[in-house]
Amino acid sequence: EKVLLMLLLYRFAYYFVPVIIALILSSFEFGTSAKKYIEGSKYFIPAKDVTSFLMSYQKDIIAKIPSLSLAILVFFTSMIFFVNNLTIVYDALYDGNHLTYYLLLAIHTSACLLLLLNVVGIYKQSRRAIIYAMISIILIIVATLFTYASYILITWLVIIFALLIVAFRRARRLKRPIRMRNLVAMLLFSIFILYINHIFIAGTFYALDVYTIEMHTSVLKYYFWITILI
16 A cells, blocks of 8 residues: 555656646746747748738737646646645544634635636636635635645645736736626536535545534534535
């Protein structure tokens, strides 16, 4: 088992860490450098002879790479901290003040959801979406400090927050138009994500054979509705 764990950690570091580093670098560096490279590349210059439209389309794609990289990093961050809800719940098992923990858990989950909902807006370089994402990051940091306090995760959040500041300074669009159809879709998506999150936590604690105890000694059974209210 130890050998298998070491192999998994090795593969994780070998494949995953370079991708994360590349996304971080490309989120604020790739745009300008890539444009210069593309415009001077012998492989892409012939595209100018096809049509100016195709060339402009290429440039648009390249210009979107920083915002796409940041959107992927924000999505990844949201997923990580959704999973970390388990850590907060597990810590609450050994603390007498269950209510405080689960209020923090509800705030933590709501911040993760808000972060997830603004991924598309970050890709579209909307300043409003970036501001909401920054607020979500701050709320997650606060919840993390008051619960399991992982300094590695806090460092990661600080890096994402810094990238969001850079993206905010470069963003030119104030906000994306919100239509009633989009609001309904976001509401349904939010309920679905919260339900999946609750099922994931419940299933994990059933597997650990502690969910029944937790259900009768805390407000975990109200966690889903508390999160919706927040």
